[in-house]
Amino acid sequence: MRAPTSLQHHALRRLSLLPGRTNHAVSACVARRTLLTGAAATGSAAATRLTTRMGLGGGAAPPPPSAGGGATTKFSAASSHFSPSSSSPLSSSQSPLQRTAQIANHLQSPAQRRSSSSTHRALSTMASSSAYSVRKIAAANTLEHRVYIEKDGVPVSPFHDIPLYANQEQTILNMIVEIPRWTNGKLEISKEELLNPIKQDVKKGKLRFVRNCFPHKGYLWNYGAFPQTWEDPNSIHPETKAKGDNDPLDVCEIGELVGYPGQVKQVKVLGVMALLDEEETDWKVIVIDVNDPLAPKLNDVEDVERHLPGLLRATNEWFRIYKIPDGKPENQFAFSGECKNKAYALDVIRECGEAWERLITGKTPAGDVSTANVTVSHSPARIAPDQLPPLPAHQEIPPEKIDSSIDKWFFISGASA
Known part of the structure; x- marks a missing residue:
């Protein structure tokens, strides 16, 4: 069982100032709440045993909250919220568990209640991603x-059906991993x-692999894409002076963790580089998995250099030289190779999200892009799941x-300049 949190200690201390039998009854109620919160953190079975032993409710313990926040069980240990509003008076018709939660909620500051609610929404969003x-x-x-x-x-399109934003505040985004770190196959x-599966790129009938340019091996990061974004080839960016790709x-x-093709990760945005690849703008957004140990410390591009020194320079170098072993010229960057900050990156993402919106609704001609999807209600290309052609079984x-030869190292003159 976990020890009471600092908030729970604070609640108990404040309740100790209440007089007489009110002090005793309410303090006991909060003490039960403290024990139940710790038990809930260790599993619903432990919570049930504690509730039964303490006699809460006079009988069987209330059912634990479902993973999806079921309709019948409104109480959540993660958020300290339940169906009555936080401003409603205590009612004798409420269960002891509900009364306990409401007391704890009254003792929270508004900022703590907002933080708790945001955490609950974020956890619910993260849980939903596991459905992929x-x-x-x-x-x-x-x-x-x-x-x-x-x-x-149900098969979905990683291009069109997975939401770009993973929370209501639009501070956490979904990304699809195409290429795991340290691998060479150019998957995309x-x-x-139809439904935009991930496959390996092909050139002249042969599978494409990126070369190893010393001192690098394969891709330096988990490389992938943001869903519901599109770099419009009909639009020239005013600062890069090049069209989308x-x-x-x-x-x-x-x-730090190596992903896998098709993985849906929740990430926070840190910055963006503007690669100019064969006269096209090819944005590279720098992000970190929200579950990574470093994620709390990385909030903008300058934090990357502070905690991961050399990574941005290596990223710039990698994109400049990775095509040279195949006989292509060195790539160039807009902004003299500078990695723009988080605010700039979020603007780029918003613009590309709007471009995708025009694409999926038919306002921009799709050309050879398949816009078939199963979830975008306002898209003329939406298909009912039962109308999809059958796919081969998982293998x-x-x-x-x-x-x-794919493992060969190529030494590029001036690569580290």
């Missing part, structure tokens, strides 16, 4: 390989195929072996 799963078709490193994303067993969301926004996730097949 992947369906893998054929072996990785083959032309036939596809990774479809499903929600609650297929814009042209006709793709979802690219994302570099710099956390767990070992990846095909790749040519050993």
Whole structure:
């Protein structure tokens, strides 16, 4: 069982000032609340045993809150909220558990109540992301390989059906991992195929792999894309002076865990670089997984340099030189390679979200981009899930072996300049 939190100690201290039997009864109620909160943190079974032992409710313990915040059980230990409003008077018709929660809520400051409510909403949003799963078709490193994303067993488009924002405040975003860190296969969301599965890019009939440019190995980050964004090729950015690259926004996730293709991560935005790739604007948004140990310390681009020194410089270098081994010229950056801050990055994301909105509603011609989706109610390309063509069954097949030449290191003159 967890020890009482500082807030609960504060509540008990304040209640000790109440006189007479009110002091005794209310203090006992809050003490029970303290024990129940600790028990809830260790599991519903422990909470049930504690409730029964203490005689709360005079019988069976109330059911624990469901993972999705079920309709019948309004109380949440995470948020200290239940169905009556925080301003309603104590009622004898309420259960002891409800009265306990309401007392605790009255003792919180408005800021604490808002923080608690935000935490509850964030936890609910994070829990919903676990509903996403992947369906893998054929072996990785083959032309036939596809990774479809499903929600609650229904195939969805990672381009169109996964929300861009993961919370109401729009401070946490969803990203789709396409390429895990330290790997070389150039996987990407297929814009042209129905439901936009992830596949390996192909050039002249051959699978594409990025080369290892010393001292780097594969991709430096979990590389992926923001859903419901689009870099409009019909629009020239006023500062980069180049059109969009006709793709979802690219994302570099710099956390410590290696992801997997099709993973839906919740991330916070830190900054953005503007790569100029073959006369197109190709934004690279720098983010970190909200569950990463460093996430609380990283809130803007300057924090990245403070806590991860050298990473932004290496990121700039990697994007400049990674095509040179394939005979391409060095890439260039807008803004002299500067990584713009969080506020600038959020503006870029908003603009690309608006461009996607025009695409999905048919206001901008889609060209060869498949806009088929199953959730966007105002999209003319929406398809009912039962109208989707059947997909092959999920296949767990070992990846095909790749040519050993992919592991070669290339030494680029002046790469570290």
